[in-house]
Amino acid sequence: MDIENLMLLGALIFCIGLYGFLTSRNVVRILISLELILNAININLVSISTFMDSQELKGQVFALFIIAIAAAESAIALAIILTLYRNKN
Numbered sequence: 008m009d010i011e012n013l014m015l016l017g018a019l020i021f022c023i024g025l026y027g028f029l030t031s032r033n034v035v036r037i038l039i040s041l042e043l044i045l046n047a048i049n050i051n052l053v054s055i056s057t058f059m060d061s062q063e064l065k066g067q068v069f070a071l072f073i074i075a076i077a078a079a080e081s082a083i084a085l086a087i088i089l090t091l092y093r094n095k096n
Contacts, residue, residue, distance in 0.1 A: 013054035021047035038084055045077045 024043030031037050049070040056066020 010054055010058045017047045017050040034088055045073055049073055
């Protein structure tokens with residue numbers, strides 16, 4: 008694939024995630040939209056890193072950090088939502 012196609016894919020996924028983030032009132036949908044945004048950023052980081060300097064793994068390392076941060080964010084947010092739901096009933 009060309010870098011233009013990968014950047015277009017990343018931009019499309021980013022726009023879908025941003026639209027979902029801004030228009031949704033459901034917390035779970037907001038988290039899913041945030042995950043889409045972070046995955047679009049990962050696609051762009053890896054594609055730019057691959058096409059600019061394939062010997063260095065800087066984009067892939069940043070993508071791994073973003074995946075770890077996204078997993079921690081989702082786990083903490085879902086734990087807070089479950090705690091609020093249990094305390095409400």
